[in-house]
Amino acid sequence: MNAPLIGPGSNPLRVAADRRLNRIAGPSALVIFGITGDLARKKLMPAVYDLANRGLLPPGFALVGYGRRGWTDEQFAQTVREAVQASARTPFREDVWQQLARGIRFVQGTFDDAAGYERLRDALDALERDRGTLGNAAFYLSIPPKDFPQVTEQLSAAGLAEQRDGRWRRVVIEKPFGSDLATARELNAVVERVFPADAVFRIDHYLGKETVQNILALRFANMLFEPIWNANTVDHVQITMAEDIGVGGRAGYYDGIGAARDVIQNHLLQLLALTAMEEPVSFDAKDLRAEKEKVLSAVRLPRDLGTATARGQYSSGWQGGERVVGFLEEDGMDPASVTETYAAIKLEIGTRRWAGAPFYLRAGKRLGRRVTEIAVVFKRAPHQLFAESQTSLLGQNALVIRVQPDEGVTIRFGSKVPGAGMQVRDVTMDFGYGHAFTEESPEAYERLILDVLLGDPPLFPRHEEVELSWRILDPVEEFWASGGRPEQYTPGTWGPASADALLARDGRVWRRP
Numbered sequence: 001m002n003a004p005l006i007g008p009g010s011n012p013l014r015v016a017a018d019r020r021l022n023r024i025a026g027p028s029a030l031v032i033f034g035i036t037g038d039l040a041r042k043k044l045m046p047a048v049y050d051l052a053n054r055g056l057l058p059p060g061f062a063l064v065g066y067g068r069r070g071w072t073d074e075q076f077a078q079t080v081r082e083a084v085q086a087s088a089r090t091p092f093r094e095d096v097w098q099q100l101a102r103g104i105r106f107v108q109g110t111f112d113d114a115a116g117y118e119r120l121r122d123a124l125d126a127l128e129r130d131r132g133t134l135g136n137a138a139f140y141l142s143i144p145p146k147d148f149p150q151v152t153e154q155l156s157a158a159g160l161a162e163q164r165d166g167r168w169r170r171v172v173i174e175k176p177f178g179s180d181l182a183t184a185r186e187l188n189a190v191v192e193r194v195f196p197a198d199a200v201f202r203i204d205h206y207l208g209k210e211t212v213q214n215i216l217a218l219r220f221a222n223m224l225f226e227p228i229w230n231a232n233t234v235d236h237v238q239i240t241m242a243e244d245i246g247v248g249g250r251a252g253y254y255d256g257i258g259a260a261r262d263v264i265q266n267h268l269l270q271l272l273a274l275t276a277m278e279e280p281v282s283f284d285a286k287d288l289r290a291e292k293e294k295v296l297s298a299v300r301l302p303r304d305l306g307t308a309t310a311r312g313q314y315s316s317g318w319q320g321g322e323r324v325v326g327f328l329e330e331d332g333m334d335p336a337s338v339t340e341t342y343a344a345i346k347l348e349i350g351t352r353r354w355a356g357a358p359f360y361l362r363a364g365k366r367l368g369r370r371v372t373e374i375a376v377v378f379k380r381a382p383h384q385l386f387a388e389s390q391t392s393l394l395g396q397n398a399l400v401i402r403v404q405p406d407e408g409v410t411i412r413f414g415s416k417v418p419g420a421g422m423q424v425r426d427v428t429m430d431f432g433y434g435h436a437f438t439e440e441s442p443e444a445y446e447r448l449i450l451d452v453l454l455g456d457p458p459l460f461p462r463h464e465e466v467e468l469s470w471r472i473l474d475p476v477e478e479f480w481a482s483g484g485r486p487e488q489y490t491p492g493t494w495g496p497a498s499a500d501a502l503l504a505r506d507g508r509v510w511r512r513p
Helices: 012-017 040-053 071-087 094-101 114-131 143-156 181-193 210-220 248-254 256-277 286-297 442-454 463-481 497-504
Strands: 028-034 063-067 106-107 136-142 170-176 200-203 236-241 309-314 318-320 322-323 341-349 358-366 372-380 398-404 409-415 424-432 486-490
Touching: 028 114, 028 442, 040 063, 040 071, 040 094, 040 236, 040 442, 063 071, 071 094, 071 106, 071 442, 106 114, 106 248, 114 143, 136 143, 136 442, 136 497, 143 170, 143 181, 143 372, 170 181, 200 442, 200 463, 210 398, 210 409, 236 256, 256 286, 256 309, 256 358, 256 372, 256 463, 286 463, 309 463, 309 497, 341 497, 358 497, 486 497
Parallel strands: 028 063, 028 136, 063 106, 136 170, 170 200, 236 358, 309 486
Antiparallel strands: 236 372, 309 341, 318 322, 341 358, 372 398, 398 409, 409 424
16 A cells, blocks of 8 residues: 655644544546536535545545546636535635645547547656656546446557556446346446456445444444344334435436436445345455345345335425426426336345344435435334323334434434323434534545545445346336336325335334434
């Protein structure tokens, strides 16, 4: 590993004190394809600045944009500066910016332009000489998945993917990783023909969130929870990703993908794996991945998908005090589309720990509020001591991990109501990151970009996990494609009636966050 190099304007004491991000990247270049897109502007460029501001990038770092625009290096640097000032998490500091700006370059070219990749190779060679990047480079493909094969093959043809003379070359690809198992395998084959498997980083930004990683600490650093983290005491688990917005300008992208492919196949199945997996031998990538893969390979779909799944599309109506259009009325949407904006699936895990405790996953747009959470709902205690009237207000105990937006953990349990009688009702005990810690959590892309530059892969799913996830989802997508239209649901509600019926058949109800 390269020796830590701390650039001008950084504070070594601040870096040493931050135990969450305490390793400094070595000399390298980050090349971003799709540099003019929303992800690059709102997340990637600000994250690079925030890493520099925290002293986690060395002087020998360079940021390279590749795109069709006829920008000079200075014009691209100005674009980066504007993105940083608009979206960076940390305060803007001129000295940090000047250090970063000295390594900013722009290369003009299209995805199919061989000459553009030659110019990119020349730019990286110049940065190796002038900035001391040592020839190391990570290629971040912030582009549509259909363009991955073309770009990786052009990188190979230009010699940009070669791992030689002690230098490393890595590629970062964004979800979705295919649209089903067959396309995921094709994509993996194309990418891994060019880059070794350990040089391919598949970004699932949810895995970079502090609260997602806290699942491991919550379970395995405490004696309190793990002994009851099983089907003997757990009734079921609900994993929810709800958004209160519609597809908006993403209609063209979203049509044909839908809620299940967009977030259940990746985000929610990753949350399921972290919640249900056994304790890994270590936090090394191979050990974490091995346990997640065991869980995903043990996931089973119920026989009757008609009663174990639900899907819907939001209709027009009122939400948040304003009139909103329905999914089929969004600009650019096919009015005959059968793409779902809400999906719910019941899954079973065929392991000794979880047999008999189902996992319910749901994701949707135009729901009651924006929230992502994991709710571990426990079985009811035998209430021999209490009359039914004394516990009529008592629900099931639950441990709720709030992933966003109000990151933290809530425990719900029963307590006596003050007074002469014995009445028991639900109360909550709450932990919030914002209240317990003075330092703001790193943004997910900060952690993930730093891990790419360090070559540290624990937070990145490898192709086996991706393929196992598609094995779970493909039968559901095939069943939905075999007939029927998604059920309409009203904006601001919690989805279609069929989703409530899915749990009602099991004598359960969805949480209302």
